[in-house]
Amino acid sequence: MSPALIALLPFIGALLPGLLVRSGRSVAAMACGTVTLVALLGLLLHIPAVMRGEVITARIEWLPMIQLNANFRIDGLSLLFGTLILGIGLLIIAYARFYLSRTDPVGKFYTYLMLFQGAMMGIVLSDNILLLLVFWELTSLSSFLLIGYWRHLPEGRQGARMALTVTGMGGMAMIAGMMILGQIAGSYDISDILRSKEAIQSSEWYLPALILILLGAFTKSAQFPFHFWLPHAMAAPTPVSAYLHSATMVKAGLFLMARLWPVLGGTPEWFWIVATTGLVTMLIGAVIALFKDDLKAVLAFSTVSHLGLITMLLGFGTREAAIAAVFHIINHATFKAALFxxxxxxxxxxxxxxxxxLGGLRKLMPVTFAIGTVAALSMAGIPPLNGFLSKEMMLYEASHLETARLFFMVVATVAALFSVGYSLRFVFHVFTGPERDDYxxxxxxxxxxxxAGPALLTVLVVLIGLFPxxxxGWLVDASASAVTGESEHAHLALWHGLNAALIMSLIAIAGGIILLRRHEPALKSWESAPRPEAKVIFDTIVQxxxxxxRWITDKFNNGSMPRALSFFTLTSLFAGALAWYTGDAGPLTRPMLPVGPVPFIGWLLAMFATGSMVFFHRVRLLALVLIAIVGLITSIFFTYFSAPDLALTQISVEVVTVILLLLALNFLPKRTLIxxxxxxxxxDACIATLAGLGFGGLCYAILRRDFAFDSISGYMLENxxxxxxxxxxxNVILVDFRxxxxxxxxxxxxxxxxxxxALTQTLLQGKSSARLKNWVHDQRRAGDRHPMMLVIATRVILPISLVVGLFIFLRGHNQPGGxxxxxxxVAIALLMQYMASGYAWAQDRQNIPFHALIGAGVVAAGVTGIGAWFNGKPFLTSAYGYVKLPFLEEFELATAMGFDLGVFLCVVGAVMLALNSLSRIARQAGETVNEKPMDIDLSEEQKGAH
Amino acid sequence: MELLVASGIGACMAAGIYLILRLRTFAVVLGMTMITYAINTFLFATGRLVVNLPPILHDGDAAAYTDPLPQALVLTAIVISFGMTAVVVMMSLGAFIEGGDDHINMPPDDREMPPLKTVNDQPEEERA
Known part of the structure; x- marks a missing residue:
């Protein structure tokens, strides 16, 4: 099976629970399990090739211009992690089926779980670091969803947020690091990067890249000092903790370190940063785990400790240590998932x-006791279980270091000692002891x-211990070879002879037993000792x-709009001035056009209207009239300067806008007070004048110069x-090119x-609806609301304007229009009808729903665009032909016309819907409905008479 | 001619900026309309001013045309700004009906933010 398909399968599986959840939990679980099983089998089929040392790749171009390609690879390391992810995933899916209660939304759980599984598979199978980063962020997001799955629990929500913050920030750092790495190597493909060790390690950017990438890996794998999020993530349902926070996601950081081990590892910087961090994490995790009361918290901190152990081994930088690291990854996954x-x-x-x-559960839960004991003993490193083997190898590597050997030996032994302590505590304080009656x-x-799931894993624990x-052995060999890039053969055995590692191991076991016997006094002194609480620090920083x-927002925006807008204007002015004085605009190259008398009069009118508008803006109706003059001059301006389409648009928009503002003004105050x-x-006038001068100056500067670069307009004119x-x-640009x-x-x-x-809808409900009902109009109404002259004139005009609309529509492709x-x-023609005869009267005489008109418009445009696909062309490519109808001149029928029809419908619908909303408000405010098209409202007259 | 056009656009902009700095919604709507005129004509003018050469192709004549691209962009801009004006007008109308006045500034009690969550709601076992 192609690696790309293996990575894709879980995402397909994520769709299934949503579709199947109504058929019950078992069906959803079966569906996810089947998909996982298929992916697992597909992966395992590659074992023979991987054992031969081949790398299976699949390459799909995604965004080649930024070198982001969907390249996948399967080598020993991917095989190891992929098997862990899919294999344990399968067990978790089965386990969760029984763990989750009937009230939990099971479909959502399995969807999140499969999304996470897909993201993890993506990480381990990626052969492109940019692609890897995409999946990396996906794991952070899906784990956020899984940790917060029980959204009614505050712990869950806080834990999810903390995990996302910490791993997300690490992810950010890693993006930067990966960018640097890719730039040094000249390629973002892992295969290429793995070949450029010399270039990367000799680059002066090596250290920054290393630190940034390690930040990503350490946060993900909960290494000190970022270990604190992992225990809080344990608020998740246990299947999630077992899967994400012990077996897979937290190992993503380890995976990444192992993946980049050949190019980043082996330097002193790598050794000191990685090995020391691992060592400290191992010790701290083990110590805290011993004193935790919550069973899952014990396991969480023990996971932190074991992750530290593996990190330290990778940090050692030797090939033997890499083998031990890989082997411990396998062992830890088996016993820790079983323990969870x-x-x-x-x-x-x-x-x-x-x-x-707890305590005394041994007799009550014998099967669970057996499983838990074997797994815990393996975690403690008791022979002949698999945990013993890899821990021995770790101690052996520590005792063979060339630098700081004694330091590592002592600290590693102490950490192992605590590890024995908390592992045995898991057995003795939970299962043995007197039976209680207060569970x-x-x-x-x-x-x-x-x-069944944990039992299967414990069987593996024993078998790997006995017959490593x-x-x-084969899996360790294959994956270790993939890590180091050389052919590795591990010597896994229970008995290595009497060496330093064995002695350290014995000390740890003996010390651990003593420690557990003295647990109560130790716990007392631990609890009385002051220590920094990571969550408090984290919360303080977040707060x-x-x-x-908030402080910055408050300083910039105190709720005063003019203040914010003047800041904005001044900043824009400043930026513009800066650009003008630092840049070079070149000489004036275009001659000025001559000024005729008519344009000059137009200019005078516009300036006069603008000035008076500002002067009289408090008299709102007058201001509207004046602003309409500016609008009309604008449309004449467009006509004069060779833009007939714009002139037509401008003048019709002008009409609609003024009508809308007039209708709104019906309710708003008619005057503005000083x-x-x-x-x-x-x-304010100063700011405005400066802005006007700047904008006008910029305009003048542009108008007097030629294009700096060739415009793409030539292409459009030509084609x-x-x-x-x-x-x-x-019009062709509108409906075709763009x-x-x-x-x-x-x-x-x-x-x-x-x-x-929607706004109108809310206004018509609640408080404002009552206000509207009691609305007192501040002006007297006209007696003849629907003047006969207007009604008759609009009636006569309506068919004519509709024909004009049709004409403009049809000619649009070749002549001004569209x-x-x-x-x-057409909207204006209808609007006039509504204004003349009253909204309700006119509305009763047509039954076009305006929402539907808008929808139909968008659909028509979309369908026209899609139509091009059936022609084998990209979206919105037009085809055309010429049609000759009898008695009419020849006109052209292009598919673009369907698109233009969509535009037409959308515009009519939008304008009419806006008007409709205003009229509904008016109705609510007591506007009466006239029965005849031109009745005379006597109520006002009567009011006046009294 | 260029000077006239530039000064006209500048005047529109100045009027618009002055009006959006007022305290009532209606003036701000008028100001935004003025700014719309200024911006649209400015965008159009980036195609440079040409008289009597509309971008309509006619057969067999290879004469110069005006720049069609800014025109197409401005055409949609005009329609979109109508949509925007309509929404803003409805918003100010709604605010006036709902709140009873047409002030543009946010009332101080609207700016109160919810108190921050404190560290006290941490999980139980962490405190233990």
Missing amino acids: MTAGIVDHEAGTRSIRR PHHPHDPGFGMW NTMA ASVLAG ETSTHRRGW SHKLGGGDNVV GYDTFGEITVLGIAALAIF GFIAGLV
């Missing part, structure tokens, strides 16, 4: 995970489905950064007819109209 599941069983059956409330539940062994070479964020001081207004089949280049933009724009317009509708303008024209 055991802890889950105890929690499930006895009702508590607190060691103080929250009645403990008994669970059903087969729940203990047969059981695991401080939130406060700092509320600011003269001083303040002067200051508009050839490719787009239209002579109106602007059709995607237009598609987005009509969608935005539709969303804007829907937002207006969907936008036609839509606006």
Whole structure:
């Protein structure tokens, strides 16, 4: 099976639980299990090739321009991790089926779990570090979802947030590190990077890259001082803890260190950073684990400790140490997953995970006791179990170091001693001792489905311990060879003779037993001793950064809009001025156009209207009239300077905007009072003048110079007819060359109209609805709301304007016009009808739902675009032909017309929906419905008469 | 001519900026409309000013045309700014109906943020 398919399968599996969950938990679990099994088999089929030393690759181009390609590889290391992820994943899926209760949303759980599995498989199979980073972030996200799965528990939510913060920040650092690494190696493919050891290690960027990448690996693998998130992640359901936080995700950091071991490892920097961090983590994790009361917390800190052990081995940088590291990864995964599941069983059956409330479960839960004991003894490193073998190898490597040998030997022995202590405590304080009568539940062994998984793993623990070479030797060889890049042959044996490692091991076991006997006094002194609490520090830092964020936000924005806007304007001005004085704009190359008398009059009008608008802006109705003058001059401006399409659009938008503002003004106050001081207004005028000068100056500077680069407009002019089949280049650009933009724009317009509708909907409910009902209009209403002249005129105009709209629509491709303008024209024709005869009266005479119109528009445009696919062309490529209808001039029928129809429908729908919303507000405020198109409202007159 | 156009655009912008610095929503809406005019004409003008050469192809004439690209961009910009104006108008209308006044500034009690979570809600076993 292709490596790409193996990585993809879990993601496909993630879709299944959602579809199947109604058929029950078992079906969802079976579906996920089947997918996992298929992926596992697909992976295992590659064993013979991997054993021959081959690397199986699959290469799919994704974004070749940034060297981000979906390249996958399977070598010994991927095989090892892939087997762990899929194999333990399979057991976890079965276990979770029985662990989760009926009230838990099972479908969601399995979906998250499969997403996580896919992300992990992606990491271990990636042959491209950018792709690896994508999957890396995916594991952080999916583990966030899994830890917070029981969203009603605050611990779960906090633990999830902490895990995401810590691993996410590490991920950020790693992105930077990987970028540097890729830049040094000249390629982002792992295969290429692994070949550039000299270039990377001699580069002056080696140390920064190393530190950044290690930050990512250490946070993920919970290495000191980032170890604190892992115990808090234990708020997750036990299957998640067993899977993510012991067997797989926390090993992603180890995987990465192993993957890059040949290029990053072997230097003094690597040794000191990695080996020391591992050693410290191993010691601290073991010590804390001994004193934890929560069963899962014990296991969490023991995981931290074992991860430290493996990190230290990788840090040693020798080939033998790498073999030991790989072997311990296998062993740790087997016994720790079994232990987690055991802890889950105890929690499930006895009702508590607190060691103080447990003890004496040996007789009540014999099967669980057997499983837990074997796994725990392996964790303690008791022969002949597999944990003993790899721990011996670790101690052996520590005693053969060339630098700081004594230091590593002593600390490693102490850590091993504590490790024996907490492992034995797991057995003696939970299972042995007197039976109690105050367990929250009645403990008994669970059903087969729940203990089958851990039992299988314990069998492996024993078998690997007894027959290491047969059981695991081949896997260790293959993966160790993949780590070191050379052909490795591990010598795994129970008996290595009487050497330093054995003595250290014996000391650790003896010391551990003594420590456990003295556990109670030790616990007392531990609890009374002051020590930093990582969570408190973390919370303090998070809180401080939130406060700092708020402080900065408050300083910049105190809720005053003018203040924020003047900051913004001044900053833009400053940036513009800076650019102007530091850059070089070149000489003025374009001559000025002559000024005729008519344009000059237009300019005078515009300036006059603008000035008066500002002067009279408090008289709102007058301001509206004046702003409309500016709008009209703008549209004349477009006509004069060769832009007929723009002129048509501008003038119709102008009409619609003014109508809308008038309708809104019906409710708003009609005048603005003077509320600011003269001083303040002067200051605002200063800012405004500066902005105007700057903007006008920029405009002048551009207008007097030629293009700095060739414009792409030439291409469009040349190909508009050839490719787009239209002579109106602007319209062809809209519906063809840049059709995607237009598609987005009509969608935005539709969303804007829907937002207006939604706003209205909320206004018509609750407090504001009552306000509207009691609305007192501040102006007298006209007696003849629907003047006869207006009604008759609009009636006559309606068919004409509709025909004009159709005409503008049809000619749009070759002459000024098109969907936008036609839509606006038709909307105005309808608007006039509504204004003349009243909204309700007009509404009763048509039954077009405007929402549907918007939807139909977007769909029509989309379908036209997709139509091109059936022609074998990309989205929105147009085809065209010419049609001759009798009695009409020849016109052209292009697929672009379907697109333009979409634009048309969308524009009409959006404009009408906005008007509709305003009219609904008016109805709520007591606007009465006229029965006849031009009735006279007598109520106002009567009011006046009284 | 260029000077006239640039000064007109600058005046529009200045008027718009002055109006958006006012304290009532209606003035701000007017100001945004003015800024829209300024920006749209500015974008259009980046294609340089040309008289009597519309970008409509006519047969057999290889004469110069004006730049069609800014025109196409501005055309959609005009329509979109209508949509934006409509939303803003509705928002200010809604705020006026709901709150009873059309002030643009945020009232101080709206700016109160929820208190931060403290460290006291940590899991039980951690405190133990």
